[in-house]
Amino acid sequence: MRFDLITLFPEMFAAIRDQGVSGRAHQRGLWSLHAWNPRDFTQDVHRTVDDRPFGGGPGMVMMAEPLAQAVQAVRLSRREAGADEADQPAPVVLLSPAGRTHRQAQARRWAASTGAILVCGRYEGIDQRFIDRYVDLEVSLGDFVLSGGELGAMVLIDSIVRLLPGVLHDAESAEQDSFNPALTGLLDSPHYTRPETWNGTSAPDILLSGHHSRIAAWRRQQSLTLTATRRPDLIEQARRSGDLSVQDESILKAVPPSAGEGE
Structure with a gap:
């Protein structure tokens, strides 16, 4: 290139x-x-x-x-x-x-x-x-x-x-970026690293559990909630594309209606 x-x-x-x-x-x-x-x-x-x-x-x-x-x-x-x-x-x-x-x-x-x-x-x-x-x-x-x-x-x-093959050490890093197809175009979930407790605040227990399917479900829930709160336009775009599952929609129903208002 x-x-x-x-x-x-x-x-x-x-x-x-x-x-x-x-x-x-x-x-x-x-x-x-x-x-x-x-x-x-x-x-x-x-x-x-x-x-x-x-x-x-x-x-x-x-x-x-x-x-x-x-x-x-x-x-x-x-x-x-x-x-x-x-x-x-x-x-x-x-x-x-x-x-x-x-x-x-x-x-x-x-x-x-x-x-x-x-x-x-x-x-x-x-x-x-x-x-x-x-x-x-x-x-x-x-x-x-x-x-x-x-x-x-x-x-x-x-x-x-950064999307070229071989540029990133882990090819999956780009796939998990915000806006990428792996996240159906939504924002990425929050991330945490060591130490487990910092300034009196602990990382979410689920991320320390080693239970990969539950971690994936938690990250999807966080991604949906964050996107609905910060970028509701991306939620509507995903709906139009048919990228949201029944479970996704169930999660979104729990997001306060006012969360996506404003800029």
Whole structure:
């Protein structure tokens, strides 16, 4: 898997390339990262990549041509490296508030791909003509705005890389994550570890019992209750998908009606 980043701040990506789970996976060659600075594709002495918006208004807009040249260079590099076929180029993805919200299911699909070209915007935005011509997909992390697409791109990459085979020490770890099919898209249950008693509070007895079927039932009950309390929308989504059993519904009936209200 290969990710190409078109960014004015390539040095920011050292964190995800060199640290933690993604860093270890990068060192092992399970994925690769290549950063491309649009300033390297400018023609003027000032290496200009932005200008004032037509029609007036605050801020600056990233120019289309440097970004287009960068995309073309990336595509050529990927083909030469054997990452892409000429007729199946990697998608060009823009981190954007107008994009579809990134979900765990999307991360799982991307984990089976060869990667993507991620465009990290800055300033007030990007010339729409570049977006219309080159961008295949716009992705959002939620209803908030960052100073640029770099942090969003790192979050996106991490959510995908950790799902690659061999990245996590225990493959079941990812299966038990919140939002995953093993939990029917619900939130994970609470977790506890040693010591058994900490600051006068003990871990639940059921988790110390060694009775695996009862532990599994307890975790499902906790998952359902937590999801109904914090993310009732996920409960409704699971119902529409037919993922809740009669026993699940019985557990949910015991959750106070007011628990899922509010934000």
